[in-house]
Amino acid sequence: MTSISSASPAFTGRDPENRLFGPLPDVQGEAGYDADHPARVGFFTDTSVCIGCKACEVACKEWNLLPMDDAHGTRDVIGLTGMSYDNTGQLGANSWRHVAFIEQSRTVDLPMPAVGLPGADRPANVLNTEALTEFDPQAATSGADKQIRWLMSSDVCKHCTHAGCLDVCPTGALFRTEFGTVVVQQDICNGCGYCVPSCPYGVIDQRKDDGRVFKCTLCYDRLTDGLQPACATACPTQSIQFGNLDELQARADARLATLQAQGVEGARLYGRDENDGVGGNGAFFLLLDEPEVYGLPPDPVVTTRDLPAMWRAAAKGAAMIVGVALSAVLGSRRKR
């Protein structure tokens, strides 16, 4: 184990090993684990097959004994959001999985241009084929020229390669596990709340009555016993896939290629690229629209990337105070 592992890059900005920002092939090794640590695990959430059943939410609540809350995180209150079939509303201290639900419509020019050209050998678009629209709620036609589709996505903690929450935790309560995930030690957390606004995805939150912060542990207790996380076990459509991160990434790339070959519009991966602002996510997604449609930030960057610049500015500011005070004292005549 290394001690004070992040000391030098935070202050100096020299970060050749990408400890603050950038791709990090061995995230556990960087955190100080020996080379024989287990492989990094994660989730691949394929929203194109999510049916919005919320079994993941329920399984998570049951396994992790999460208390009930409404869509704003208020404990022991039943609340309907009144905005869609989503009454969980957000990820928070008591909701570690959150199934987003979006109903979208668009006007279309008939005949629909998405159908494959006659004679073209690519398969017909599964979401927009005229034959399917009669019974598929994902692409049903209502009215003469209006299409409706439902987007459903089970959101979760991203277990970032560069986790803002972990970087800013002053007690060491948040730590990197041997599986490369990010977990809060509840016996250490003192409820300072610094991790809460430091997460670029708004995942971790404080239980007001308890004072401590809570988030997805990627079922750390189950992993150590060789079980899969509760949500992945409960998912009936394999929308939530658990596994070694490199295998999941390969599977996701193949799935994206398949969907694109089928002509499914808007399919994209989110959080898969290790060059992104957080060094890639341990839990990443296949989405069918822009990230912000699902309540995800389109270009999240870990706040600690800019920390060396901040410390430099603060040091200059502190020097400025001493300089101003010194010249004020020396520049004043003493009357006796």
Place this chain on the structure above:
Amino acid sequence: MTEGITQPGGGWRRADRWAGNGKRRRRGGGRRNAEMPMVDDVEFTSYYGRPIIKPPVWKTPDVPLYLFLGGAAGSSAVLGALADVTGRPHLSRVARFIAGGGSMASVGFLVHDLGRPERFLHMLRIFKPTSPLSVGTYILSPFSAAAGATAAVELLGWFPRLKRFGGAVSALFGGPMATYTAVLLSNTAVPSWHAAHEQLPFVFGGSAMAAGGGLTMALTPVEEAGPSRKMAVAGAAIELAAMHRVEHDHGIVSEPYHEGRAGRLLRAAKACTAAGAALTVVAGRRRPGAVLSGVLLAAGSLLTRFGVFDAGMASAKDPKYIVVPQRERIEAGKGSGAVTR
């Protein structure tokens, strides 16, 4: 990409036209080239207008007061130590009381703000440069111990040599004490704080000097308070200049500094700071003028802290300040590529 509706987004818009909670109508599935462009509002997409990041759980007034007291105490400690070595006993005594009192109170506010106050010592189990709160703990602890002890022996009149040593230690940590809190705020995903991370340390440093200079000026005999007056005026000028950049240099994320409660607080702060600095120059050498301008400067500093805090909270609660700058970044080709198509 093929043409028409197979383009990203494909013309899909949220079906329900959710209208927000009555405050301001926000566009659901709107896009820049959508059919119904809004004239005044920036178009962006969000999940039913819900916040993307979680707003800080820090309490008001605890945290803004902590920022203010830490600043005033830090700059007073520096001034007090320098006044001591240049033979200004009254100024040094006042500055030590402000440094000691301010640091003790700020420790109280910091501990009270914790969700589990009884566990505040857990912050001393590690040192972590990536966490400004951890670094701050190792600034605040020696600072408050030294400043508090110095103020106590000053009050009791014991150990004059220890007093000078304690004053020097607190002066060493005084500068960092006043500016690290700016890093504390900017090292978050809160858009209006993070964007201003190069300027906030100077805002807080200037504000600290205005408050520390103002308070020592108000409580010290005018013939000894020359350094306080100079530091206060310089601090006020730096605070106003740096704050101007925070309020104007960051495009849409500067907006929360002008709007609502934060805007009102910051306008009042500016008025107090400017008036206090001007009055210091004009009437600072007379007792009533010194007291009034000192109070004005301290009020300005306090209002600045509350205003900056509020602006950050407002920016965290509105998805606009997350989505629009990040979209602009992507469209300018400077995105870091969270999406793989």
